[in-house]
Amino acid sequence: MDYDADIPESTFEKALMMQNMITALGTGGIMSDPRYQLIRTELISDPEIKPLLPSFVRTCRDSDSLWAYMKSVHEGNGAYAARRQHVNGAFSPLLEHLEVGKSVPSDSDVSAVLSRFDGEGVQAAWAKALKRR
Structure with a gap:
Protein backbone atom coordinates (compact mmCIF):
# COMPACT_ATOMS: atom_id res chain seq x y z
CA MET A 1 0.00 0.00 0.00
CA SER A 103 4.33 36.18 12.92
CA VAL A 104 2.44 36.76 16.11
CA PRO A 105 -0.33 39.33 16.59
CA SER A 106 1.93 41.85 18.33
CA ASP A 107 4.56 41.86 15.55
CA SER A 108 2.99 44.68 13.56
CA ASP A 109 2.34 46.80 16.68
CA VAL A 110 5.89 46.38 17.94
CA SER A 111 7.31 47.14 14.50
CA ALA A 112 5.25 50.32 14.27
CA VAL A 113 6.45 51.52 17.68
CA LEU A 114 10.08 50.66 16.96
CA SER A 115 10.00 52.50 13.64
CA ARG A 116 9.49 55.74 15.59
CA PHE A 117 12.86 55.42 17.31
CA ASP A 118 16.07 56.70 15.87
CA GLY A 119 19.49 55.23 16.66
CA GLU A 120 20.07 57.50 19.66
CA GLY A 121 16.63 56.74 21.09
CA VAL A 122 17.22 53.01 20.83
CA GLN A 123 20.64 53.34 22.50
CA ALA A 124 19.15 55.41 25.33
CA ALA A 125 16.33 52.91 25.89
CA TRP A 126 18.78 50.02 25.86
CA ALA A 127 21.09 51.73 28.36
CA LYS A 128 18.09 52.40 30.62
CA ALA A 129 17.02 48.75 30.40
CA LEU A 130 20.51 47.55 31.25
CA LYS A 131 20.63 49.83 34.30
CA ARG A 132 17.33 48.46 35.58
CA ARG A 133 18.46 44.88 35.15
Missing part, protein backbone atom coordinates in the same frame (compact mmCIF):
# COMPACT_ATOMS: atom_id res chain seq x y z
CA ASP A 2 1.26 3.48 -0.89
CA TYR A 3 0.95 5.27 2.47
CA ASP A 4 2.46 8.54 1.33
CA ALA A 5 -0.22 8.92 -1.37
CA ASP A 6 -2.78 9.66 1.37
CA ILE A 7 -0.59 12.19 3.18
CA PRO A 8 -1.58 15.81 2.55
CA GLU A 9 0.80 18.33 1.01
CA SER A 10 0.65 21.13 3.57
CA THR A 11 2.55 20.91 6.82
CA PHE A 12 -0.53 22.10 8.71
CA GLU A 13 -2.65 19.28 7.30
CA LYS A 14 0.11 16.75 8.05
CA ALA A 15 0.24 17.90 11.67
CA LEU A 16 -3.55 17.78 11.87
CA MET A 17 -3.55 14.27 10.40
CA MET A 18 -0.99 13.20 12.98
CA GLN A 19 -3.06 14.71 15.79
CA ASN A 20 -6.14 12.85 14.54
CA MET A 21 -4.25 9.55 14.25
CA ILE A 22 -2.92 9.83 17.80
CA THR A 23 -6.35 10.82 19.11
CA ALA A 24 -7.88 7.80 17.38
CA LEU A 25 -5.26 5.52 18.94
CA GLY A 26 -5.85 6.98 22.39
CA THR A 27 -9.61 6.58 22.12
CA GLY A 28 -9.82 2.95 21.11
CA GLY A 29 -9.06 3.22 17.40
CA ILE A 30 -6.13 2.14 15.33
CA MET A 31 -3.30 4.07 13.76
CA SER A 32 -1.26 3.45 10.64
CA ASP A 33 2.36 3.08 11.75
CA PRO A 34 3.84 3.66 8.26
CA ARG A 35 1.81 6.85 7.75
CA TYR A 36 2.65 8.11 11.27
CA GLN A 37 6.33 7.37 10.75
CA LEU A 38 6.44 9.18 7.40
CA ILE A 39 4.80 12.30 8.82
CA ARG A 40 6.85 12.16 12.02
CA THR A 41 10.12 11.86 10.09
CA GLU A 42 9.26 14.88 7.96
CA LEU A 43 8.10 17.07 10.86
CA ILE A 44 10.89 16.11 13.24
CA SER A 45 13.53 16.85 10.58
CA ASP A 46 12.35 20.46 10.23
CA PRO A 47 14.32 22.55 12.77
CA GLU A 48 11.52 25.13 12.97
CA ILE A 49 8.81 22.53 13.58
CA LYS A 50 10.63 20.05 15.83
CA PRO A 51 10.56 22.16 19.03
CA LEU A 52 6.81 22.72 18.57
CA LEU A 53 6.02 19.01 18.28
CA PRO A 54 4.53 17.44 21.39
CA SER A 55 7.24 15.70 23.40
CA PHE A 56 5.49 12.36 23.00
CA VAL A 57 5.77 12.64 19.21
CA ARG A 58 9.48 13.31 19.50
CA THR A 59 9.98 10.25 21.71
CA CYS A 60 7.37 7.77 20.43
CA ARG A 61 8.38 6.25 17.11
CA ASP A 62 5.43 3.89 16.59
CA SER A 63 1.91 3.05 17.72
CA ASP A 64 3.09 0.67 20.45
CA SER A 65 5.14 3.34 22.20
CA LEU A 66 2.38 5.91 21.64
CA TRP A 67 -0.20 3.55 23.14
CA ALA A 68 2.00 2.96 26.19
CA TYR A 69 2.26 6.73 26.60
CA MET A 70 -1.48 7.32 26.05
CA LYS A 71 -2.37 4.73 28.70
CA SER A 72 -0.26 6.66 31.18
CA VAL A 73 -2.19 9.86 30.46
CA HIS A 74 -5.42 8.51 31.93
CA GLU A 75 -7.13 5.19 32.56
CA GLY A 76 -10.65 4.33 33.67
CA ASN A 77 -13.80 6.41 33.34
CA GLY A 78 -13.30 9.49 31.22
CA ALA A 79 -10.03 8.23 29.74
CA TYR A 80 -11.02 8.93 26.14
CA ALA A 81 -12.02 12.52 26.88
CA ALA A 82 -8.88 13.11 28.96
CA ARG A 83 -6.64 11.68 26.25
CA ARG A 84 -8.39 13.67 23.53
CA GLN A 85 -7.96 16.86 25.54
CA HIS A 86 -4.30 16.02 26.24
CA VAL A 87 -3.49 15.44 22.56
CA ASN A 88 -5.37 18.56 21.43
CA GLY A 89 -3.57 20.69 24.00
CA ALA A 90 -0.18 19.26 23.08
CA PHE A 91 -0.69 19.95 19.37
CA SER A 92 -2.17 23.42 19.85
CA PRO A 93 1.12 25.42 19.75
CA LEU A 94 2.25 23.66 16.56
CA LEU A 95 -1.10 24.00 14.79
CA GLU A 96 -1.45 27.65 15.78
CA HIS A 97 2.06 28.36 14.51
CA LEU A 98 1.35 26.65 11.19
CA GLU A 99 -2.09 28.20 10.81
CA VAL A 100 -1.13 31.77 11.65
CA GLY A 101 2.35 31.70 10.22
CA LYS A 102 5.61 32.86 11.65
Whole structure:
Protein backbone atom coordinates (compact mmCIF):
# COMPACT_ATOMS: atom_id res chain seq x y z
CA MET A 1 0.00 0.00 0.00
CA ASP A 2 1.26 3.48 -0.89
CA TYR A 3 0.95 5.27 2.47
CA ASP A 4 2.46 8.54 1.33
CA ALA A 5 -0.22 8.92 -1.37
CA ASP A 6 -2.78 9.66 1.37
CA ILE A 7 -0.59 12.19 3.18
CA PRO A 8 -1.58 15.81 2.55
CA GLU A 9 0.80 18.33 1.01
CA SER A 10 0.65 21.13 3.57
CA THR A 11 2.55 20.91 6.82
CA PHE A 12 -0.53 22.10 8.71
CA GLU A 13 -2.65 19.28 7.30
CA LYS A 14 0.11 16.75 8.05
CA ALA A 15 0.24 17.90 11.67
CA LEU A 16 -3.55 17.78 11.87
CA MET A 17 -3.55 14.27 10.40
CA MET A 18 -0.99 13.20 12.98
CA GLN A 19 -3.06 14.71 15.79
CA ASN A 20 -6.14 12.85 14.54
CA MET A 21 -4.25 9.55 14.25
CA ILE A 22 -2.92 9.83 17.80
CA THR A 23 -6.35 10.82 19.11
CA ALA A 24 -7.88 7.80 17.38
CA LEU A 25 -5.26 5.52 18.94
CA GLY A 26 -5.85 6.98 22.39
CA THR A 27 -9.61 6.58 22.12
CA GLY A 28 -9.82 2.95 21.11
CA GLY A 29 -9.06 3.22 17.40
CA ILE A 30 -6.13 2.14 15.33
CA MET A 31 -3.30 4.07 13.76
CA SER A 32 -1.26 3.45 10.64
CA ASP A 33 2.36 3.08 11.75
CA PRO A 34 3.84 3.66 8.26
CA ARG A 35 1.81 6.85 7.75
CA TYR A 36 2.65 8.11 11.27
CA GLN A 37 6.33 7.37 10.75
CA LEU A 38 6.44 9.18 7.40
CA ILE A 39 4.80 12.30 8.82
CA ARG A 40 6.85 12.16 12.02
CA THR A 41 10.12 11.86 10.09
CA GLU A 42 9.26 14.88 7.96
CA LEU A 43 8.10 17.07 10.86
CA ILE A 44 10.89 16.11 13.24
CA SER A 45 13.53 16.85 10.58
CA ASP A 46 12.35 20.46 10.23
CA PRO A 47 14.32 22.55 12.77
CA GLU A 48 11.52 25.13 12.97
CA ILE A 49 8.81 22.53 13.58
CA LYS A 50 10.63 20.05 15.83
CA PRO A 51 10.56 22.16 19.03
CA LEU A 52 6.81 22.72 18.57
CA LEU A 53 6.02 19.01 18.28
CA PRO A 54 4.53 17.44 21.39
CA SER A 55 7.24 15.70 23.40
CA PHE A 56 5.49 12.36 23.00
CA VAL A 57 5.77 12.64 19.21
CA ARG A 58 9.48 13.31 19.50
CA THR A 59 9.98 10.25 21.71
CA CYS A 60 7.37 7.77 20.43
CA ARG A 61 8.38 6.25 17.11
CA ASP A 62 5.43 3.89 16.59
CA SER A 63 1.91 3.05 17.72
CA ASP A 64 3.09 0.67 20.45
CA SER A 65 5.14 3.34 22.20
CA LEU A 66 2.38 5.91 21.64
CA TRP A 67 -0.20 3.55 23.14
CA ALA A 68 2.00 2.96 26.19
CA TYR A 69 2.26 6.73 26.60
CA MET A 70 -1.48 7.32 26.05
CA LYS A 71 -2.37 4.73 28.70
CA SER A 72 -0.26 6.66 31.18
CA VAL A 73 -2.19 9.86 30.46
CA HIS A 74 -5.42 8.51 31.93
CA GLU A 75 -7.13 5.19 32.56
CA GLY A 76 -10.65 4.33 33.67
CA ASN A 77 -13.80 6.41 33.34
CA GLY A 78 -13.30 9.49 31.22
CA ALA A 79 -10.03 8.23 29.74
CA TYR A 80 -11.02 8.93 26.14
CA ALA A 81 -12.02 12.52 26.88
CA ALA A 82 -8.88 13.11 28.96
CA ARG A 83 -6.64 11.68 26.25
CA ARG A 84 -8.39 13.67 23.53
CA GLN A 85 -7.96 16.86 25.54
CA HIS A 86 -4.30 16.02 26.24
CA VAL A 87 -3.49 15.44 22.56
CA ASN A 88 -5.37 18.56 21.43
CA GLY A 89 -3.57 20.69 24.00
CA ALA A 90 -0.18 19.26 23.08
CA PHE A 91 -0.69 19.95 19.37
CA SER A 92 -2.17 23.42 19.85
CA PRO A 93 1.12 25.42 19.75
CA LEU A 94 2.25 23.66 16.56
CA LEU A 95 -1.10 24.00 14.79
CA GLU A 96 -1.45 27.65 15.78
CA HIS A 97 2.06 28.36 14.51
CA LEU A 98 1.35 26.65 11.19
CA GLU A 99 -2.09 28.20 10.81
CA VAL A 100 -1.13 31.77 11.65
CA GLY A 101 2.35 31.70 10.22
CA LYS A 102 5.61 32.86 11.65
CA SER A 103 4.33 36.18 12.92
CA VAL A 104 2.44 36.76 16.11
CA PRO A 105 -0.33 39.33 16.59
CA SER A 106 1.93 41.85 18.33
CA ASP A 107 4.56 41.86 15.55
CA SER A 108 2.99 44.68 13.56
CA ASP A 109 2.34 46.80 16.68
CA VAL A 110 5.89 46.38 17.94
CA SER A 111 7.31 47.14 14.50
CA ALA A 112 5.25 50.32 14.27
CA VAL A 113 6.45 51.52 17.68
CA LEU A 114 10.08 50.66 16.96
CA SER A 115 10.00 52.50 13.64
CA ARG A 116 9.49 55.74 15.59
CA PHE A 117 12.86 55.42 17.31
CA ASP A 118 16.07 56.70 15.87
CA GLY A 119 19.49 55.23 16.66
CA GLU A 120 20.07 57.50 19.66
CA GLY A 121 16.63 56.74 21.09
CA VAL A 122 17.22 53.01 20.83
CA GLN A 123 20.64 53.34 22.50
CA ALA A 124 19.15 55.41 25.33
CA ALA A 125 16.33 52.91 25.89
CA TRP A 126 18.78 50.02 25.86
CA ALA A 127 21.09 51.73 28.36
CA LYS A 128 18.09 52.40 30.62
CA ALA A 129 17.02 48.75 30.40
CA LEU A 130 20.51 47.55 31.25
CA LYS A 131 20.63 49.83 34.30
CA ARG A 132 17.33 48.46 35.58
CA ARG A 133 18.46 44.88 35.15
